[in-house]
Amino acid sequence: MADVTTADQLDDSVVSEPLDLVRLSLSERVFVKLKGDREIRGTLHGYDSHCNLVLSEVEETVYVMDDDSDVLKTIKKQSEMLFVRGDAVVLISPPQRT
Amino acid sequence: MSSAASPGSPSPEAPSNNPSAFLSQITGAKVSVKLNSGVEYRGDLQCVDGYMNIALEQTEEYVEGELKNKYGDVFVRGNNVLYIGVE
Numbered sequence: 001m002a003d004v005t006t007a008d009q010l011d012d013s014v015v016s017e018p019l020d021l022v023r024l025s026l027s028e029r030v031f032v033k034l035k036g037d038r039e040i041r042g043t044l045h046g047y048d049s050h051c052n053l054v055l056s057e058v059e060e061t062v063y064v065m066d067d068d069s070d071v072l073k074t075i076k077k078q079s080e081m082l083f084v085r086g087d088a089v090v091l092i093s094p095p096q097r098t
Numbered sequence: 099m100s101s102a103a104s105p106g107s108p109s110p111e112a113p114s115n116n117p118s119a120f121l122s123q124i125t126g127a128k129v130s131v132k133l134n135s136g137v138e139y140r141g142d143l144q145c146v147d148g149y150m151n152i153a154l155e156q157t158e159e160y161v162e163g164e165l166k167n168k169y170g171d172v173f174v175r176g177n178n179v180l181y182i183g184v185e
Contacts, residue, residue, distance in 0.1 A: 015144050018151040021173045031169075051175050090133065092173040093157075 022047050025094035030055070032084065033091040037063040042082060050086030058082045121146045121182065128185040129154070133178045137161055140185065141172065150176030 015021055022044070030044045032053065042055030060082075062075040129143045131152055141157035152174040159167040 015153055015171075017147045018145055018153040018173050019147070021144075021153045021171055086175070087177070089175045090135070090178050091139075091175070093169040094171050094173075096170040 019047075019049065021094060022051075022092055025092070028095050030095070031093040032089060033093075034084070034088045035090060036088075038088075039063075040082070040084070048086070051084075051089040051092070052086040053082075053084040053089065053092075055082045055084065056080065118148075121150075124182075124184050130183045130185055131174060132180040132183070133174070134180050135178070139172060139174065141169075143182075144171075146182075147176070150179050152176070152179065152182070 013024065015024070025044050026046075028044060029041060032040045032042075032055075034040065038060060040055065040058055040060045042058035044053065044055055046054040058079045058081075060077040060079065062077070064073050064075060065071075066073050125143050125145055127143055128140070131139045131141075131154065133139070138160040139154055139157050140160065141154035144153035144155055146152050152172075154172045154174065155170070157169045157172040158165055159169070
């Protein structure tokens with residue numbers, strides 16, 4: 001059986017493999033969940049098949065349990081430019097598309 | 099791996115005995131994806147690849163059974179996946 005490339009697959013706004021979702025988010029603000037209760041929001045500049053990411057104007061939120069009071073604390077950090085190693089990535093959510 | 103339907107092979111509707119064929123069969127269905135961390139994502143399965151990376155639509159995030167977040171689209175990196183269940 002010959003492989004047929006359909007018009008749908010040629011359309012660059014169609015998601016035919018999961019990483020297409022990431023491709024469609026290039027130069028958009030994305031939300032990324034990382035291992036170790038960390039979340040980042042930033043503008044996506046690049047990615048590869050390992051989910052290594054390059055982001056700019058990044059806000060990182062770290063959730064830590066305070067030892068004494070058992071209260072969940074959030075620590076915020078800002079970075080201008082960030083490379084994220086793919087193996088730390090759990091989830092990537094693009095901005096809402098219409 | 100032969101994908102051509104040969105005589106005696108199960109019909110497309112029959113539950114597949116091949117896990118990756120099963121995954122391609124359930125694209126478009128409502129699924130729940132449980133991660134190793136215990137967090138669960140429920141949404142419409144857009145597609146899956148060979149790494150078990152997953153794209154979901156209309157996704158809800160459940161932590162300990164409680165709805166915590168909603169996302170339009172979600173990409174889940176395959177190494178975090180524990181199971182994918184059809185709702």
